Amino acid sequence: MGQFNEAAEAFRQALRLDENAPDTQYSYGLTLNKLGRHDEEILAYKRAIGLKPDHANALEKLGQAYFRQKRWAEAANAFEGLRTYRPDAKTYNALGECYLELDRPEDALLAFNNALGYDPNLDQARFNLGRAYLRSGNKEMAQVQYEILRNSRSDWADRLLVLLNQ
Known part of the structure; x- marks a missing residue:
């Protein structure tokens, strides 16, 4: 887990420099998933999508994160959005x-x-x-x-x- 904590800190640093980088937000979400910080993971994917609405990978991971939390309607909304791009x-x-x-x-x-x-x-x-x-x-x-x-x-x-x- 140490490497993921280090990665999360590196992404936080990068986001302090440029919080409007959708791929950094997305990658931060992936790292948060590995750390089991799922509510924060969801926020990172949502920020990535807010910056780049056609970020298909973020939409997919957002849907999966909601699905794991049994938040079915929110997961469906994410996958419905993903249909447009993938x-x-x-x-x-x-x-x-x-x-x-x-x-x-x-x-x-x-x-x-x-x-x-x-x-x-x-x-x-x-x-x-x-x-x-x-x-x-x-x-x-x-x-x-x-x-x-x-x-x-x-x-x-x-x-x-x-x-x-x-």
């Missing part, structure tokens, strides 16, 4: 997970289908799509997702099978 499978999968936690299965279905549209081999998104189908009461479509995962020999297949059998 519309990819990973972004849509994260957004869908937020929607599931917010008990918005229809929005989750759309997000996971978008994720699979970008990367049909993203097994985690397929697993999550199965979860969303189960949450919306469509066990038959969840079973289809399980079969796809099983046929691709994915580790996610067993996880979905457990949910299907509950």
Whole structure:
């Protein structure tokens, strides 16, 4: 942890010289994450985004930080913003997970289908799509997702099978 404390101090020094440097704010947030200082981490990412609204990496890390804190709506907002700058499978999968936690299965279905549209081999998104189908009461479509995962020999297949059998 010593090196991360030193890094945090170095970033604080750099920010005293120029607090309007979005990449420094972002890097400071990464360091704060390593130190377990998550509320400060969030503030650093928010400052980076405030300085550079299209800072995709800061938006992603902000969403992840909110997600870890179970602040689902704020995480969803961050990932919704990220869609504008980085519309990819990973972004849509994260957004869908937020929607599931917010008990918005229809929005989750759309997000996971978008994720699979970008990367049909993203097994985690397929697993999550199965979860969303189960949450919306469509066990038959969840079973289809399980079969796809099983046929691709994915580790996610067993996880979905457990949910299907509950």
